[in-house]
Amino acid sequence: MAQGGGSASATRPGKRERLVSAARELVYFKGIAGTSLADIANAADVPVGNVYYYxxxxxxxxxxxxxTYEDQLQTLVxxxxxRHQSPEARLEAFVAVLVEHAVAATERYGTQYGCPYGTLSSELAMRAEGPDPLAATLxxxxxxxxxxxxRAMGxxxxxxxxxxLLAAYQGAAVLTSTLGDAELLTRRGQRLQQWIDELAVGRPAR
Amino acid sequence: MAQGGGSASATRPGKRERLVSAARELVYFKGIAGTSLADIANAADVPVGNVYYYxxxxxxxxxxxxxTYEDQLQTLVxxxxxRHQSPEARLEAFVAVLVEHAVAATERYGTQYGCPYGTLSSELAMRAEGPDPLAATLxxxxxxxxxxxxRAMGxxxxxxxxxxLLAAYQGAAVLTSTLGDAELLTRRGQRLQQWIDELAVGRPAR
DNA sequence: GTCTATAAACGGATAGAC
DNA sequence: GTCTATCCGTTTATAGAC
Known part of the structure; x- marks a missing residue:
C-alpha cells in the first residue's frame, strides 16, 4: 500500500499526507458533501484521477x-x-485549546466556523443509515x-x-458558527472554565 | 405566483405545500446537500421537472x-x-417541546437525529461564503x-x-445524534429544566 | 397551469498509457 | 508508481408539448 501508512518517518511531505491535509481543511469549511475530489486534489496539487491510487x-x-482528528485529540490530551497535574486544570486547559483552535481558524479566514469534530461527526451521523460508529468516535x-x-475530581x-461540559462546548460552537459571532465561543469558554473551577472548589452534589 | 402564498386559506393540500413539507422532512434527515430535487419531488408526488414551476x-x-421553521417557532412560543404565565414555566415548556420534537422524530424512524433548527442552520452557515443572515434567523x-x-425573571x-440555555440544548442535540443515544437528550432536557427552576428560586447572581 | 423530455454540468470512479 | 483521458450516473435546470 504505497509508501507507508500514516505517521511513519517518510522522507518528504508525501502526496498522501497532502491529500488528507487538504481534505481535512476543505471538509471543515465546506462539509463532506460540499467538498469534491477535484477540490481536494486541486488543493493538494495532485492530479485529479491520481487520488484513487491513494x-x-x-x-x-x-x-x-x-x-487524523483521532490522533490530534490523542496528542492534545x-x-x-x-503540562497540568490536577484534573480541573487539565479540563480547563482542554477547553482552552478547543476554543483556541476554532478562533485560530476564524482568524485565518473570514467567516466563523464551528467545532471541526462536531460538524464532521454530525455530518457522518446524518449520512449514515443507522447509528454510525465512525460518527461517534471523536x-x-x-x-x-x-x-x-x-472522576479524578471525586x-x-x-x-x-x-x-x-462537551454539550455546552458543542452548542456554543453551533451558535458561534450560525450567528457568525466569534466572541461568543470565547466568552462561553471562559464561563465553562469558571464552572469547572466552582466544581473543583467544593459544592459536592450541586 | 401560483395559487396563494403560504398560510392562505387554500381549498386543498396544494402541491407547493407538499413540496415544502417533503423538503423539510428530507432536509432534516439527509441534509440540504444530501437531498436532491428528485427526492423532494418524488416524496411529494410531483413530477420532477415540475418543481421549477413553484x-x-x-x-x-x-x-x-x-x-416554515420560522412560522413553527412563532406558533410554538x-x-x-x-399556556404558561411565569417566564420560568414558559422556558421549561419551551425546552420540553424542543426535546419532544426530536424524540418524536426518533420514534418515527430508526436512527437518532439532532435539532432540526441547529442542523439546518449549521449547514446554511457552512455553505455560505460570508456570514449568512438566513443561517442566523432561526x-x-x-x-x-x-x-x-x-429578563422577565429579573x-x-x-x-x-x-x-x-440554547447552547446547552444544541450541544445535547449534537451529542445525541452523533452517539445515537436517544435518552441523552431527554436526560439533558430534564437537567435544563431543573437549572431553570434553580435560577427562578433565587440565587440572584450565580 | 401541468407535466415530459432533455439539456448542461458535475460528481465519483475506472482503464490504461507512460 | 504516476498521471491522462474518459466513462457513467446524478443533479440542477430549461424548453416546450399538452
Whole structure:
C-alpha cells in the first residue's frame, strides 16, 4: 500500500499526507458533501484521477480525516496531561485549546466556523443509515477522557458532567458558527472554565 | 405566483405545500446537500421537472423550509405563552417541546437525529461564503425570545443565560445524534429544566 | 397551469498509457 | 508508481408539448 501508512518517518511531505491535509481543511469549511475530489486534489496539487491510487473511495479519504482528528485529540490530551497535574486544570486547559483552535481558524479566514469534530461527526451521523460508529468516535474519545478527569475530581456523576461540559462546548460552537459571532465561543469558554473551577472548589452534589 | 402564498386559506393540500413539507422532512434527515430535487419531488408526488414551476431554484426551496421553521417557532412560543404565565414555566415548556420534537422524530424512524433548527442552520452557515443572515434567523428568534423570558425573571444577564440555555440544548442535540443515544437528550432536557427552576428560586447572581 | 423530455454540468470512479 | 483521458450516473435546470 504505497509508501507507508500514516505517521511513519517518510522522507518528504508525501502526496498522501497532502491529500488528507487538504481534505481535512476543505471538509471543515465546506462539509463532506460540499467538498469534491477535484477540490481536494486541486488543493493538494495532485492530479485529479491520481487520488484513487491513494484512496479507493471518497469515504476512505473521510475515514483518513477522522483518523487524523483521532490522533490530534490523542496528542492534545497527552500534552494537556503532561503540562497540568490536577484534573480541573487539565479540563480547563482542554477547553482552552478547543476554543483556541476554532478562533485560530476564524482568524485565518473570514467567516466563523464551528467545532471541526462536531460538524464532521454530525455530518457522518446524518449520512449514515443507522447509528454510525465512525460518527461517534471523536465524541466518545473526548467524553471518555473528560469523564476520567471528573472522576479524578471525586465526582460520582462524572459521566453526566462530561456530557454537560462537551454539550455546552458543542452548542456554543453551533451558535458561534450560525450567528457568525466569534466572541461568543470565547466568552462561553471562559464561563465553562469558571464552572469547572466552582466544581473543583467544593459544592459536592450541586 | 401560483395559487396563494403560504398560510392562505387554500381549498386543498396544494402541491407547493407538499413540496415544502417533503423538503423539510428530507432536509432534516439527509441534509440540504444530501437531498436532491428528485427526492423532494418524488416524496411529494410531483413530477420532477415540475418543481421549477413553484421554485426557481433549490435555494428557494430551502428558503421556504426555513420560513416554515420560522412560522413553527412563532406558533410554538405563542402557544407556550398562552399556556404558561411565569417566564420560568414558559422556558421549561419551551425546552420540553424542543426535546419532544426530536424524540418524536426518533420514534418515527430508526436512527437518532439532532435539532432540526441547529442542523439546518449549521449547514446554511457552512455553505455560505460570508456570514449568512438566513443561517442566523432561526437561532436568533429562539435567542431573543429566551432572553426576553430571563429578563422577565429579573435577570440582568438575560442574554448570556439565553445563550447558555440554547447552547446547552444544541450541544445535547449534537451529542445525541452523533452517539445515537436517544435518552441523552431527554436526560439533558430534564437537567435544563431543573437549572431553570434553580435560577427562578433565587440565587440572584450565580 | 401541468407535466415530459432533455439539456448542461458535475460528481465519483475506472482503464490504461507512460 | 504516476498521471491522462474518459466513462457513467446524478443533479440542477430549461424548453416546450399538452
Amino acid at each position: 484512496f479507493k473511495t471518497k469515504n476512505e479519504i473521510v475515514g483518513a480525516v477522522v483518523r 497527552s500534552e494537556v496531561e503532561r 465524541m466518545r474519545i473526548q467524553l471518555d477522557w473528560t469523564e476520567q478527569q471528573f 465526582r460520582a456523576d462524572a459521566r453526566d458532567l462530561a456530557i454537560e | 421554485f426557481k431554484t433549490k435555494n428557494e426551496i430551502v428558503g421556504a423550509v426555513v420560513r 405563542s402557544e407556550v405563552e398562552r 437561532m436568533r428568534i429562539q435567542l431573543d425570545w429566551t432572553e426576553q423570558q430571563f 435577570r440582568a444577564d438575560a442574554r448570556d443565560l439565553a445563550i447558555e
